[in-house]
Amino acid sequence: MTNHIVVLGAGYAGLGAAKRAARRLRSTGAQVTLVNAADRFVERVRLHQFAAGQRLPDLPLAGLLGGTGVELVVAEVTGLDLQERTVQLSGPPYTLSYDVLVYALGSAADLDTVPGVREHACPIATAGDAVRLRARLRAQPAGPGPVTVVGGGLTGIETAAELAETHPGLRVELVCAGPVGPGLSVRGRRHIHRAFARLGVVVREHEPVAKVGPDGVLLETGDEVPARTVVWAAGFRVSPLAAASGLRTDEEDRMVVDRSLRSVSHPEVFGIGDAAAPPGERSLMSCQTGLPMGLCTGDAVxxxxxxxEPRRARFRHVWRNISLGRRDGVTQFTRADDSPLDVVLTGRASAAFKETIIRGTVWIMRRPGPWL
Ligand SMILES: Cc1cc2nc3c(=O)[nH]c(=O)nc-3n(C[C@H](O)[C@H](O)[C@H](O)COP(=O)(O)OP(=O)(O)OC[C@H]3O[C@@H](n4cnc5c(N)ncnc54)[C@H](O)[C@@H]3O)c2cc1C
Incomplete structure (x- = not known):
């Protein structure tokens, strides 16, 4: 009988999968092991708040796994051997054998597409990124030149608004290759522009960045935009581990999975969250889809x-929730395919709604119950 399930990555997707599988398999003698680089659950959706200087709840994984029977291994995954069905780790026990593997290593900032980003910009995709950005902003509280956030997607918008609200004296600019908030309705975008005007955030739309240097960014137009700190929020990429191990991946290194979220090349491996590419979906990088993918995979395992027969995963898009500081936001309601409806919730109501969703997610993660 299949008896060792190894889950890689304790983010929204992996933690949900591990807990759900352990609960469903409690009486079977199967063992679930969860591997994560750190011993804390990172609420990535709050990293812009941390970078801005706010305190976040401390969420040790040991506490979130209490009573579940899931074994936690804190180590970095360094390799996969699909023939031997083993995972290589940076620390003890160094090698783990699996019968079923769940790959949920999430994503990090794309530092290599635009020259100079790796050397000069501060990304905001991981806990380590947020710690470094926070320290940099603390060390340079005032000074010439703005803090320039690059990226008009949800992460860039949330980061620019949070920095401007938390540090009212700071000059914040947002530079993006397309419009601010692509994929949002006209109403949604209009509200974001109003909020930026209120917060003093200067916006440069349709201005692709060609290069990042020590003193700012160079635009494709040839214009230079001076900045004392460049925050890079212009795209995520996934770990090359899946591709390097021989799992079928797409052009962005995401694992190609079927409707049950099983690898199309290795059906004993499931791929979920940011690191996976389910059929018929464009980039799904959100906890709104990562958590349901995890729960579905716990059941499928x-x-x-x-x-x-592992059941098909079912999840659908409902909204995009964008914070604009702590007292404002935009909730963009969407169709199941993530295209925007002309319906938005804005202001304090949206901010309160998002806060409730984020807290509710942790509440679900904390307690064994009907979900986990
Ligand atoms: C600032 C910011 C704001 C965001 N806001 C929102 C939002 O409002 N709504 C929304 O839906 N989404 C938002 N997102 C996106 C969302 O956070 C991600 O889509 C979500 O975290 C993906 O979940 P995941 O489980 O796939 O990966 P993650 O949450 O990234 O978890 C992956 C886990 O794997 C671990 N890991 C990675 N590599 C290794 C390794 N080699 N060895 C061991 N462990 C490893 C990581 O440490 C991490 O614990 C935001 C992201 C950012 C950065």
Missing amino acids: ADLVTGR
Whole structure:
């Protein structure tokens, strides 16, 4: 019988999958092991708040896994051997054998597409990035030149608004290759522009960045935009581990999975969250889809282990929730395919709604119950 399930990555997707699988398999003797680089659960959706200087809740994984029977291994995953069905780790036990593997290593900032980003910009995609950006902003509280956030997607918008609200004396600029908030409705974008005007954030739309240097960014137009800190929020990329191990991946290194979220090349491996590319979906990088993918996979793993056909994953887009500081936001309601409806919730109501969702997610993660 299949008896060792190894889950890589304790983010929204991996933690949900591990807890759900463990609960479903409690009476079978199967063991679930969860591997993560750190011993804390990182609420990535709050990293802009941390970078801005706010305190975040401390969420040790040991506490979130209490009573579940999931074994936690804190180590970095350095390699996968799909023939031997083993995972290589940076620390003890160094090698883990699996019968079923769940790959949920998330994403990090794309530092290599635009020259100079790796050397000169501060990304905001991981906990380490947020710690470094926070320290840099603290060390340079005032000075010539603005803090320039590059990226008009949700991460860039949230970061620019948070920095401007938390540090009212700071000059914040947002530079993006397209419009601010692509994929949002006209109403949604209009509200973001109003909020930026209120917060004093200067916006440069349709200005692709060609290069980042020590003193700012060079635009494709040839214009130079001076900045004392460049925050890079212009795209995520996933770990090359899946591709390097021989798993079928797409052009962005995401694992190609079927409708049950199983690898199309290695069906004993599931791929979920930011690191996976399910059929018919464009980039899904959000916890709104990562968590349901994790829960569906917990069920599918339990099906597989107990000799049933793994069920198809079911999740759909409902909204995009964008914070604009702590007292404002935009909730963009969407169709199931993530295209925007002309319906938005804005202001304090949206901010309160988002805060409730984020807290609710951690509440679900904390307690064993009908979900986990
Ligand atoms: C600033 C910011 C704001 C965001 N806001 C929102 C939002 O409002 N709404 C929304 O839906 N999404 C938002 N997102 C996106 C969302 O956070 C991600 O899509 C989500 O975290 C993906 O979940 P995941 O489980 O796939 O990966 P993650 O949450 O990234 O978890 C992956 C885990 O794997 C671990 N890991 C990675 N590599 C290794 C390794 N080699 N060895 C061991 N462990 C490893 C990591 O440490 C991490 O714990 C935001 C992201 C950022 C950065």
